[in-house]
Amino acid sequence: MERGAGLSTTSSPLASVHDLVMLDLDGVVYVGPDAVPHAAETIGALATPVAFLTNNATRSATDVAEHLRSFGLELADDAVVTAGQVVADLVLREVGDGAKVLLAGAEGMRSALEALGLVVVTSAEDEPRAVVQGGVIDVCWSELAEASFAVSAGVPWFASNPDTTFPTPRGLAPGNGAFVQAVALATGREPVVAGKPSTPIFDEARRRTGAGSPVMVGDRVDTDIDGATAAGIDAMVVLTGVTTLADVLEIPPGHRPAYVAADLRGLGQPHPEVVVDGSRATCGDAVAEATDGLIRVSGAEPDSVPGLRAVVALAWASHDRGDDVSVEDVRMGA
Template sequence: MTLSAAGLGSTTQPLSTVYDLAMLDLDGVVYVGRDAVPGAVKALTEARTNGMRLSYVTNNAARTPHEVAEHLRELAMPEVDDGDVVTSAQAVAHLVADAVPTGSPVLLVGGDGLRGPLEERGLRCVTSLADEPVAVVQGFHPDVGWRQLSEASFAIQAGLPWFASNTDLTIPTARGIAPGNGSLVQTIRNATGASPVVAGKPQKALFDETMERVGGRHPLVVGDRLDTDIDGAINAGTDSLAVLTGVSTLQEIIERAPGQRPTFVSADLAGLNESHLEVELDGDRARCGAATAVVRETVVSLETGEPAGTEALRAVVGLAWSVRDRSDASLTVDGTLGA
């Protein structure tokens, strides 16, 4: 892999043959709600055939790794073992276990997806400050409500350390975008003025947990969110692939500053099995393979190529980053791109 076009990575080989492990986000990348993202099964099956190991890395702490793995198996994802799933609940449980004595009571704000990893680390989950917990541990669950949030606030105000699985403000669902764990964390912040120790993306603890559990020497982070997946990859010193099947948009990608950009971009997981050719730049024009992009006034548009194709997206992104870096121009992408 080489870097070109203002930091965009390039390779003449499919990513699934260049990297030995894909650390895949789930919501908005592999599935949305109960349904697989279109094309995900085919793309991941091909990547696995190419020798790439697949790990499923999620900030969502609502379900246990077994429950997530069962869901993936129901969707016919290739060769899924329970150990291939790593959650932010496992990462935060590791952080807590390193910070408090074995067997300590901890105040649980969440569900079984968080309880299981805490108990696996030898910690005892309690639900009241009266049970004398030594820490507060918070993770997403749809049944978390005022009483749990209030009890956590009282414990934090009493001086207990606070750990959170993740701080995603939103979560994609089949019905649309819903509040995530970060929104619930913010509720406690509002009440206490405190901030938690965070394990999930964009912090590197979740990626460290994945490498410890799954292995891999040359991993690639794959995600749909710039603020968690891609920033997390950067914090972990790992290359990344941004896909457009979830939260972040192509417009948001071209607005990213140097040092905050994904290594690769594709419409969906099919990008794992494609080469990512070098972007050739010539002023306000760029070419990648058969695709050509151009900037007219402040709009980046496509002259040739398939709008949702990887070559087209690379030409657009590489050109936009190049123009922005040399002129600090504010650009927009043609609305048909990445669709």
């Protein structure tokens, strides 16, 4: 099946049929300082190598790796691929070693730029050869203003990622993309983007690992799933971060993940075939039926892999033929 068109099937545990598992971090492995339930034990049990891909340029790869190791995970620093690292490499190729770069971003983005020999400046009057936005912690209006002045003057503009939000323990907060949009509105220009859904971050993970058949797991369709599809990579969406089940049901053809699971435990499970027949879908023991526009699940927990696959396949088939359905009465388990 063409990527983005609908659900794929595997009779073996999903991770075992790939040579690399790419994991988004915020909303997939952790939210704020805390691990997502079941994430650490699932990752620790995988036999397949893991790379951690994050659009969040707020922290350095070393800091992120230390955070992951605090959950009991064993990994080297270079298992973490940050959009900050990738955008810094793009900037270096554009302007060369030792060039001045105007940063509107966090310390993690600064360290990624300086690690490559670039000189970070704070004013458009410093004659920067590039502008970079990455990371959102403590970004202030004056930084956005200086970035806008330089971008308006024609200085090449780069962004680590376009995420307008990111999940925190208190809810969704503005992401780097929200600040990028502010500069875009002020200047009428658009930046070169390194992180998901752009492909450079996927290319870097494959370069580091030599992987030929990776699978990407994320919580955002517009970055993780769309980016994987553009890079020719199978993707699984999980429901532990930004995307809800209701959101998944509304995904149009061309943007649909190959797999769906409540959390990372879906990596260790098969994803059985789904058979859709009119207003009914069957996946293993799970049966999803649409009655009066509502989908109900029987035979399996609605948040199990078979239950979710039955619900999602039925909803997509219904939407594709013009029928409206919802899952208001399906309760996701803890």
